[in-house]
Amino acid sequence: MEERRVGSSGLRVSRLGLGTMTWGRDTDEHESADQLRAFLDAGGTLVDTAAGYGDGDSERVLGSLLDGLVDRDDVVLATKAGIDRRSGQRVVDTSRRALLAALDASLDRLGTDHVDLWQVHTWSDGAPLKETLSALEDAVRSGRARYVGVSNYSGWQTARAATLLEGSPVGARLVSTQVEYSLLARGAEREVVPAAGALGLGVLPWSPLGRGVLSGKYRTGTPADSRAASPHFAGFVERYLDERSRRVVDAVVTAAEGLGASPVEIALAWVRDRPGVVAPVVGARTAAQLRGSLGAEDLVLPPQIRAALDEVSAPAR
Template identity: 70%
Template sequence: MQQRSLGATGLRVSRLGLGTMTWGRDTDEHEARDQLVSFVEAGGTLVDTAAAYADGHSEELLGSLIGDVVPRDDVVLATKAGLGLHKGRLRVDTSRGRLLSTLDASLRRLGVDHVDLWQVHTWHDGVPLEETLSALDLAVSSGRASYVGISNYSGWQSAQAATWQRAVPGRTVLASTQVEYSLLNRGIEHEVLPAAEATGLGVLAWSPLGRGVLTGKYRTGTPADSRAATSQFSSFVEAYLDERSASVVEAVVRAADGLDLSPLQVALAWVRDRPGVTAPVVGARTAAQLASALESEDVVLPAEITAALDDVSAD
């Protein structure tokens, strides 16, 4: 698998990332093991998790496999902090103390002394930005993180954070931003992508398959084993089960049929090769689902197909 530099840094990552949001909840240890092994064997390195995923169980499961199933040095280990459950409710807290204590807990669950990329999971108006960013500086200076980034920041938020870190020598330059991007959600093209390019941020695209909708699995209904059939993710997926999304999906299916590919491979290759994107991050529930994504490595979409998809999915 090809490797790319993450933003204006020396960190190299595979151009496809493995997401683990469902690990420890919908994806058990056997499927997780098979996913990780097949991903690394295919040349994948970037593995992304978060303290909030499955309330920490994603990190625990991943940590049980690193060093045992795959060597620690074979993965670029990324996690996030700033979101979490508190008394059963989702809480956003990007204060310096909370971020650093969350990082320490993540390191314990992962069974490592540092992560390769540590990201602030989301923006929070209730905490001064300079305080949030100071936690990133401390994480790097203490050796707990090698590189740092942000996630789910808007364009102006990304530009402000990246510029702040570059303004004074000694601060840790941001490596990346992780945001949603797919043929069904191209909103980041207006401000986030230009901000990332101007400030040297690599872009990690989460949900590059439109929350699973771009695979075509929902064209005739909701499969019983799909995310949309669960109470936890039904509203998450249903946001893209509208008429506009359906027309985009049909265009992807037609392109896939003409190229003898799967809709997943077409949708994933489109995101992967967009200007400014370092890597899409794919979260598969099963190893079989991941295998199809890994087969997209050699896919290069013809220019006329890319242009047609650009046109049908334009905002």
């Protein structure tokens, strides 16, 4: 698998990342191990998790696999902090206290003394931005994080945070922004992607398959083993089961048939090669699904196919 630099930093990662949002919940440890093996065997390096995934279960499963399955140095380990669901409700806290406590807990669950990329999971007005960024600086200064980034920030929020950290005395500048980006979600192109490009941040798209909808699996209903059928993720998928999304999915399926590829490969190749993108982060329920995503590595979309997909998925202005 090819590697790319994360923005203007020296960090290099595979141009496809492995997402672990369902690990420890809808994906058990055995299936998670199969996914990690398949990803590493294909040359993948970037593995992304978060403290808030499954109340920490995703990190716990990943940590157990890193302990016995792979060499820690073979993985570019990324995690996030700032969202907590232990109370049963979604709680956002990006204060210095909460973030650094979350980082220590993440390192314990992951069984490592550092992560390669530590990201603030979302913006919050509940803490001053400078305080939030001071936690990133402390993580870099202490060696607990090699690089830092943000996630789910708007364009102006990304620009403000990156600008404030430009002169960090410990070199804790932002190197990445993780944001939803796919043929069904192109809002990041309005401000986030241009801001990232201007400030030297790499873009890490999450849900590059439109929350699974771009696979085409929902064209005739909701499969019993799909995310839309899961009590945890049904609402997560539902927003893309509308008429506009169906038109985009139909175009992806048509392109796949014409190129002898799968809809998953088409959708991933499209977002992977968008300006500013470093590595789409792909999650899968099974190793077989993940292997289907890994097939996109060898696919380059012809200009006419790319143009057609651009047109049918163009966001409202």
